[in-house]
Amino acid sequence: MDAVRTHGHAHHDDHAHHPGGIMRWVMTTNHKDIGTMYLWFSFAMLLVGGTMAFVIRAELFQPGLQIVTPEFFNQMTTLHGLIMVFGAIMPAFVGFANWQIPMMIGAPDMAFPRMNNWSFWLLPPAALLLIISLFVPGGGPAAGWTMYVPLATQMGPGMDFSIFAVHLLGMSSIMGSINIITTILNLRAPGMTLMKMPMFCWTWLITAYLLIAVMPVLAGAVTMILTDRHFGTAFFNAAGGGDPVLYQHIFWFFGHPEVYIIAIPAFGVISQVIPAFSRKPLFGYTSMVYATASIAILSFIVWAHHMYTVGMPVTGQLYFMYATMLIAVPTGVKVFNWVATMWKGSLTFETPMLFAIGFLFLFTLGGFSGLVLSLAAVDVQVHDTYYVVAHFHYVMVAGALFSAFAGVYFWLPKWTGRMYDETLGKWHFWLTIIFFNVTFFVQHFLGLAGMPRRVPDYALQFTEFNVISSIGAFGFGVSQLLLPYIVIKAIRSGEKAPQRPWEGADTLEWTHLPSPPPYHSFQTPPVVK
Amino acid sequence: MRHTLLATWAGSVLLAGFSGLASAAYELNMQAPASKVAQDVYDLHVLMMWIIVVIFVGVFAVMFYSVFAHRKSKGHQAAQFHENATVELVWTIIPLIILILMAWPATKVLLSLRDTSNPDLTIKVTGYQWKWGYDYLRGEGEGIRFVSALATPRDQIQGTAPKGENYLLEVDNPVVVPVDKKIRILTTGNDVIHSWWVPALGIKQDAIPGFVRDTWFKADRLGTFRGQCTELCGKDHGFMPVVVEVVSADKYSAWVGEQKKKMAAQADDPNKTWTLEESKARGAKVYAANCVACHQANGQGVKGAFPALDGSKVMNGPKDGLINVVLNGKPGTAMAAFGKQLSDTELAAVITHARNSWGNKTGEAIQPAEVRSQRK
Ligand SMILES: [Cu+2]
Numbered sequence: 001m002d003a004v005r006t007h008g009h010a011h012h013d014d015h016a017h018h019p020g021g022i023m024r025w026v027m028t029t030n031h032k033d034i035g036t037m038y039l040w041f042s043f044a045m046l047l048v049g050g051t052m053a054f055v056i057r058a059e060l061f062q063p064g065l066q067i068v069t070p071e072f073f074n075q076m077t078t079l080h081g082l083i084m085v086f087g088a089i090m091p092a093f094v095g096f097a098n099w100q101i102p103m104m105i106g107a108p109d110m111a112f113p114r115m116n117n118w119s120f121w122l123l124p125p126a127a128l129l130l131i132i133s134l135f136v137p138g139g140g141p142a143a144g145w146t147m148y149v150p151l152a153t154q155m156g157p158g159m160d161f162s163i164f165a166v167h168l169l170g171m172s173s174i175m176g177s178i179n180i181i182t183t184i185l186n187l188r189a190p191g192m193t194l195m196k197m198p199m200f201c202w203t204w205l206i207t208a209y210l211l212i213a214v215m216p217v218l219a220g221a222v223t224m225i226l227t228d229r230h231f232g233t234a235f236f237n238a239a240g241g242g243d244p245v246l247y248q249h250i251f252w253f254f255g256h257p258e259v260y261i262i263a264i265p266a267f268g269v270i271s272q273v274i275p276a277f278s279r280k281p282l283f284g285y286t287s288m289v290y291a292t293a294s295i296a297i298l299s300f301i302v303w304a305h306h307m308y309t310v311g312m313p314v315t316g317q318l319y320f321m322y323a324t325m326l327i328a329v330p331t332g333v334k335v336f337n338w339v340a341t342m343w344k345g346s347l348t349f350e351t352p353m354l355f356a357i358g359f360l361f362l363f364t365l366g367g368f369s370g371l372v373l374s375l376a377a378v379d380v381q382v383h384d385t386y387y388v389v390a391h392f393h394y395v396m397v398a399g400a401l402f403s404a405f406a407g408v409y410f411w412l413p414k415w416t417g418r419m420y421d422e423t424l425g426k427w428h429f430w431l432t433i434i435f436f437n438v439t440f441f442v443q444h445f446l447g448l449a450g451m452p453r454r455v456p457d458y459a460l461q462f463t464e465f466n467v468i469s470s471i472g473a474f475g476f477g478v479s480q481l482l483l484p485y486i487v488i489k490a491i492r493s494g495e496k497a498p499q500r501p502w503e504g505a506d507t508l509e510w511t512h513l514p515s516p517p518p519y520h521s522f523q524t525p526p527v528v529k
Numbered sequence: 530m531r532h533t534l535l536a537t538w539a540g541s542v543l544l545a546g547f548s549g550l551a552s553a554a555y556e557l558n559m560q561a562p563a564s565k566v567a568q569d570v571y572d573l574h575v576l577m578m579w580i581i582v583v584i585f586v587g588v589f590a591v592m593f594y595s596v597f598a599h600r601k602s603k604g605h606q607a608a609q610f611h612e613n614a615t616v617e618l619v620w621t622i623i624p625l626i627i628l629i630l631m632a633w634p635a636t637k638v639l640l641s642l643r644d645t646s647n648p649d650l651t652i653k654v655t656g657y658q659w660k661w662g663y664d665y666l667r668g669e670g671e672g673i674r675f676v677s678a679l680a681t682p683r684d685q686i687q688g689t690a691p692k693g694e695n696y697l698l699e700v701d702n703p704v705v706v707p708v709d710k711k712i713r714i715l716t717t718g719n720d721v722i723h724s725w726w727v728p729a730l731g732i733k734q735d736a737i738p739g740f741v742r743d744t745w746f747k748a749d750r751l752g753t754f755r756g757q758c759t760e761l762c763g764k765d766h767g768f769m770p771v772v773v774e775v776v777s778a779d780k781y782s783a784w785v786g787e788q789k790k791k792m793a794a795q796a797d798d799p800n801k802t803w804t805l806e807e808s809k810a811r812g813a814k815v816y817a818a819n820c821v822a823c824h825q826a827n828g829q830g831v832k833g834a835f836p837a838l839d840g841s842k843v844m845n846g847p848k849d850g851l852i853n854v855v856l857n858g859k860p861g862t863a864m865a866a867f868g869k870q871l872s873d874t875e876l877a878a879v880i881t882h883a884r885n886s887w888g889n890k891t892g893e894a895i896q897p898a899e900v901r902s903q904r905k
Binding site: 063064065071074154239279284286311314336337348357360361364368384445449450452453457459460461465 | 554555556557558559560569570573574577578581584585588589591592595596599600601602605606607608609610611612613616617620621624625628631632635636638639640642643685686687688692694695696697698716720721722724726728731732733734735737738739740742743744755756757758759760761762763764765766767768831832833834860861862863
């Protein structure tokens with residue numbers, strides 16, 4: 001291995017000129033620094049959004065209004081959604097992309113380092129706008145993260161803050177995507193054809209295209225709200241010839257691909273972790289690539305399954321139902337391939353693998369409830385109830401978040417050159433998966449039995465499951481504090497990590513780069529056979 | 530050691546769970562259907578769950594077998610096979626076939642859910658922030674209209690009184706319909722989007738301002754069925770329940786007769802001239818039913834969201850501007866056009882009440898005729 005290692009790194013590293021202290025982070029154009037900032041930012045947002053979830057679950061612990069007013073409750077559900085989706089989950093995977101893509105394809109850095117810096121630094125102002133909105137007259141946005149009109153038109157200035165925040169986040173995502181696409185298409189090491197790329201890079205290539213396609217659509221939709229609010233247009237106002245449902249079509253044309261923007265990079269991480277700990281190549285690499293691409297394409301033509309109750313023509317409902325059911329096919333292919341990868345492997349269960357298996361198990365459950373929801377007649381019953389809340393937390397939390405945790409534990413030794421504490425990692429996994437299910441599994445029952453979502457109070461027959469769910473949520477939240485503890489402990493006093501701590505890991509960052517890797521990953525591209 | 534601890538803990542949680550399941554509150558499935566469509570939806574869901582259970586067991590039996598048998602710690606050597614087009618094809622095609630089989634019953638149920646033709650009775654439902662309006666448009670009871678709002682007292686919500694059996698699911702005026710008759714529901718919204726949902730009847734339909742949508746149900750048993758608004762519609766979204774009372778044909782006719790009489794008794798003479806005291810008293814009721822949710826009983830509003838009417842310039846200013854605000858609302862804000870919901874008499878009364886309550890003292894009664902002259 002060492003013979004292949006690109007020469008001259010240590011030497012180059014010494015005169016990597018960058019300012020010290022805080023300015024190092026403000027000015028940095030280095031993909032690793034930026035990746036690190038994305039990941040810490042995402043974690044900070046996870047805590048902010050998590051605190052809001054605490055407020056929500058505390059209010060719902062018992063029937064009646066105890067802690068907050070209904071207005072504030074609505075602000076919490078809205079901001080919880082916006083912050084978790086745009087602040088926590090999406091940046092986490094961009095963080096992975098930044099760290100991993102150059103190392104996995106044998107590049108020195110991202111293609112546009114300065115734009116990379118700018119994409120990151122748009123995020124903190126956007127997050128601040130969202131948080132500050134809570135303190136303006138009328139409070140934060142309270143129309144749900146979907147910002148449906150005309151409710152969104154009624155909101156106070158807090159809504160304008162969120163609209164502007166969404167603009168900034170969208171710009172950041174688009175620039176990040178341009179960077180990722182260019183890096184992947186142009187900076188691959190000689191011999192690394194597209195079909196030899198690690199699966200993680202493939203998933204990001206596809207995701208970046210999705211982002212470029214739909215973020216402008218979201219920006220357009222919220223801008224139309226903005227002009228409806230302030231400049232006398234009536235895009236979504238029936239009294240002026242507009243249509244409130246038009247907003248929903250535009251929003252979900254963004255919103256459904258968005259679900260896959262979050263899920264597909266998560267698939268990518270899992271597709272690296274499972275083979276590594278099974279010590280066996282990914283079973284169907286080619287079909288995984290095709291399945292991912294088909295999911296991405298299908299994601300553009302199923303949006304109105306979020307709108308089965310708006311009263312579209314029945315033929316429209318039928319079309320969206322069939323198209324949605326179809327997505328189960330490529331998704332199934334992915335799950336079967338992961339299971340087949342584990343089959344007859346030589347499995348070990350370090351923390352990344354535990355989170356990957358947790359992902360596989362729970363994401364599949366989320367897929368199943370998705371299949372139930374795809375049936376329009378059933379969806380009409382459970383739409384906008386806790387069943388849907390349970391469903392999307394299975395795909396977002398157990399899907400994306402578990403995958404992000406798997407990724408952090410998997411690559412931490414590479415990034416920091418230190419091993420994390422395996423026992424604590426396992427604790428983190430078991431607490432997380434148990435409390436996750438305590439919190440969200442019972443919500444399926446609540447939804448089926450008739451509890452609407454986004455309500456601060458509920459009828460008495462829903463009490464028991466809400467108590468359980470709230471207890472689970474507190475446990476889940478507190479367990480997450482283990483993560484920074486484990487990471488910081490590893491950085492401070494972890495054992496030194498070898499170049500390749502995971503026996504089955506075989507991508508370039510493990511085979512060619514020391515742990516931690518040099519500041520500029522590959523000065524001379526490695527040759528891939 | 531750690532394992533036993535974890536096991537004991539998990540065991541006790543499970544035990545608590547199962548002993549709890551015996552009680553009715555741990556409802557695990559949809560509510561007992563009260564119409565054929567609801568029953569079909571219920572059965573479709575159950576069928577779906579069985580298919581899912583089979584797939585689930587199939588996939589995860591393989592995975593967990595692998596987790597137990599193919600461990601490195603047991604000395605299992607990794608096989609290196611990968612890429613097999615036949616296998617890929619098989620697990621693409623089999624799910625596809627299962628899906629096609631599932632689509633068939635799903636399509637049938639959906640088609641019947643959406644077939645609103647030939648109703649016996651048509652009722653228009655209007656979503657207001659935060660109550661429902663009902664207009665019986667066609668069929669027996671034509672012409673009946675009323676507003677239906679949450680009946681649960683505030684002190685139960687605030688926790689200062691014990692909560693009643695139908696906490697949050699009770700209204701002052703339930704919708705009454707005859708059993709075994711096809712009821713077509715037209716939905717629309719007055720301000721923002723709401724959604725009219727009665728789980729036991731199997732229907733949910735968004736109520737969208739500026740548009741009319743429809744759905745239907747035919748209750749096949751007597752009873753009171755409760756639901757809620759399911760589209761986030763602002764502050765009191767959680768507090769606008771739907772209650773449908775399904776009664777026998779005879780009882781329904783009796784109810785219709787009663788309502789007609791009540792409406793006739795309540796009808797106001799639009800040309801009557803009201804004294805300040807009369808108008809204020811009437812207005813207090815209208816205010817309590819229509820304005821308190823936002824402007825509050827003390828007229829102070831909610832800071833930052835709903836302005837105070839106590840001391841408001843508009844409230845104490847020229848009549849015309851004020852009548853205009855209440856009649857036509859303020860577009861783009863939560864202040865709705867009350868001209869559509871309230872009669873001239875009610876509007877005049879509520880304005881009189883507000884202009885002469887709290888610190889407001891204009892000392893004059895607004896007359897219905899003044900409101901009428903401002904209607905376009
Ligand atoms: Cu509503």
